[in-house]
Amino acid sequence: xxxxxxxxxxxxxxxxxxxxxxxxxxxxxxxxxxxxxxxxxxxxxxxxxxxxxxxxxxxxxxxxxxxxxxxxxxxxxxxxxxxxxxxxxxxxxxxxxxxxxxxxxxxxxxxxxxxxxxxxx
Amino acid sequence: xxxxxxxxxxxxxxxxxxxxxxxxxxxxxxxxxxxxxxxxxxxxxxxxxxxxxxxxxxxxxxxxxxxxxxxxxxxxxxxxxxxxxxxxxxxxxxxxxxxxxxxxxxxxxxxxxx
Numbered sequence: 001x002x003x004x005x006x007x008x009x010x011x012x013x014x015x016x017x018x019x020x021x022x023x024x025x026x027x028x029x030x031x032x033x034x035x036x037x038x039x040x041x042x043x044x045x046x047x048x049x050x051x052x053x054x055x056x057x058x059x060x061x062x063x064x065x066x067x068x069x070x071x072x073x074x075x076x077x078x079x080x081x082x083x084x085x086x087x088x089x090x091x092x093x094x095x096x097x098x099x100x101x102x103x104x105x106x107x108x109x110x111x112x113x114x115x116x117x118x119x120x121x
Numbered sequence: 122x123x124x125x126x127x128x129x130x131x132x133x134x135x136x137x138x139x140x141x142x143x144x145x146x147x148x149x150x151x152x153x154x155x156x157x158x159x160x161x162x163x164x165x166x167x168x169x170x171x172x173x174x175x176x177x178x179x180x181x182x183x184x185x186x187x188x189x190x191x192x193x194x195x196x197x198x199x200x201x202x203x204x205x206x207x208x209x210x211x212x213x214x215x216x217x218x219x220x221x222x223x224x225x226x227x228x229x230x231x232x233x234x235x
Contacts, residue, residue: 004164043210046222091162
């Protein structure tokens, strides 16, 4: 079946540095990818919707200058956390919508990556 | 704003027991509802998707129902096994943003004891 891969699975960075997380759809082209953040014991919160070839749509309260999203190809979206701080430490998960579904009426086949643990020290 | 609530937050059962997980949502204007499984420190695996026009979906030992008018869904797990231990998340795909957002509940952490 369809697979979405995230890299790295775990990353530790120093406060003030930037870190990039990649999300790849391995066997399908994804025009739309989604980035979520999940704090321990909490639910997933959508951060932004990433559309190939255009600017990402950010959810209210998410700083677009801090969380840079690039969706330069149909199989790759990246999330860059700039000037990271300890409060940015979280589990970041991406998802991709598989093609061939006439969304939303015949389905909404979305596949999730394995997630990336970010720890800012 | 859509809100999704899952009850209970945690559940521990002996192996072989049948169990029900509950999900409620505040805005019935949804396209569909999905149940996911999340293992510790891992991503999500989609279990079942119910379209807004459907009442239930079944996959193996799993059965999910949807009552859109009352804003409720249940996930029934038959003959539970230790391998079912995970966090189960309910998510609705809402119409308020043309379906671009999945709103998740906080999950039910299930432990099935051998």
